Amino acid sequence: MTRILSGIQPSGQIHLGNYLGAIKNWVEEQETAESFYTVVDLHAITVEHNPEALRRSTQELVMGLFALGLDQSKSKTFLQSHVAQHCQLSWLMECTVTFGELNRMTQFKDKGKGDEKVRAGLFTYPALMVADILLYQADKVPVGDDQKQHLELARTAAQRFNNAYGDVFVVPSPMIPSIGARVMDLQDPTRKMSKSSASDAGLIYVFEEPESIQKKLRKAVTDAEGRVEYEPNIPERAGVNNLLEIYSAIDGRSPTEIASEYTSYGSLKSDLSEVVISHLAPFRKRYHEYLTDPSELGRQLKIGSDAAQEVAQKTLESAMSAIGFLKPIP
Numbered sequence: 001m002t003r004i005l006s007g008i009q010p011s012g013q014i015h016l017g018n019y020l021g022a023i024k025n026w027v028e029e030q031e032t033a034e035s036f037y038t039v040v041d042l043h044a045i046t047v048e049h050n051p052e053a054l055r056r057s058t059q060e061l062v063m064g065l066f067a068l069g070l071d072q073s074k075s076k077t078f079l080q081s082h083v084a085q086h087c088q089l090s091w092l093m094e095c096t097v098t099f100g101e102l103n104r105m106t107q108f109k110d111k112g113k114g115d116e117k118v119r120a121g122l123f124t125y126p127a128l129m130v131a132d133i134l135l136y137q138a139d140k141v142p143v144g145d146d147q148k149q150h151l152e153l154a155r156t157a158a159q160r161f162n163n164a165y166g167d168v169f170v171v172p173s174p175m176i177p178s179i180g181a182r183v184m185d186l187q188d189p190t191r192k193m194s195k196s197s198a199s200d201a202g203l204i205y206v207f208e209e210p211e212s213i214q215k216k217l218r219k220a221v222t223d224a225e226g227r228v229e230y231e232p233n234i235p236e237r238a239g240v241n242n243l244l245e246i247y248s249a250i251d252g253r254s255p256t257e258i259a260s261e262y263t264s265y266g267s268l269k270s271d272l273s274e275v276v277i278s279h280l281a282p283f284r285k286r287y288h289e290y291l292t293d294p295s296e297l298g299r300q301l302k303i304g305s306d307a308a309q310e311v312a313q314k315t316l317e318s319a320m321s322a323i324g325f326l327k328p329i330p
Contacts, residue, residue: 090127134158
């Protein structure tokens with residue numbers, strides 16, 4: 001069975017872009033693949049953060065993942081910080097990748113901006129991301145376009161380590177969803193839907209109240225054309241294209257087929273609101289059930305971390321032995 005690994009940062013509420021671009025696919029993949037999904041909370045401390053906010057956002061994210069359909073009997077979901085092998089293998093990967101490779105990572109350039117006071121972890125965290133991937137000997141890693149560079153570094157590190165010390169790591173391949181992979185901001189459809197947006201008017205949160213979802217979709221930016229047609233290669237049609245792609249990702253039909261049923265943006269937005277709200281309703285219900293029983297969340301997380309540690313420890317021991325460390329006495 002193919003093994004899949006993916007991760008998500010606890011940086012805020014889950015929005016529709018997170019769900020349609022990744023989590024919906026994760027839920028489907030757990031039916032056909034051996035899947036490991038990690039909440040990468042260690043990555044969250046590479047920049048200034050509030051400890052209590054980190055605890056809250058981590059808890060909310062994990063509850064959201066389980067509410068959206070991740071099932072510990074089918075896949076394993078866990079916190080990165082609960083599996084110590086991530087940090088241990090990260091040091092081996094820091095000693096495998098090069099300064100030049102880390103220096104070329106675009107996210108460090110974007111967030112660091114040449115500031116000498118930037119945390120060293122922001123520079124080296126791609127090595128931790130490499131460890132995240134390689135620990136689980138994943139065949140495939142679902143990634144968006146903005147994460148391709150990190151996966152390429154993982155592939156390079158795996159090949160370099162294997163060539164130097166023997167075959168230890170599986171060299172992972174990217175798996176990029178074709179539709180729904182890039183849900184765009186409702187107010188600026190040239191930008192990816194993101195929690196870093198200046199306003200949340202362009203974001204739909206998966207556990208948001210139905211009335212708020214309806215309001216945001218009603219105000220979604222389209223264009224002056226007035227034609228409901230799917231034209232993905234025309235930048236000026238980005239707004240209506242985004243609405244049709246969201247509809248398609250939930251409904252299953254092609255954007256072109258959906259577009260053929262509408263003659264106005266108003267009716268498209270109205271029906272899309274109903275589709276989105278109806279689709280998200282059972283998830284909201286399960287999310288609130290976790291809110292009333294927080295002990296269940298801890299139990300579920302332990303199931304995930306125990307399973308992850310079992311796989312990760314085997315990989316770590318193989319890597320440490322291959323690189324030349326003495327094995328500890330049991």
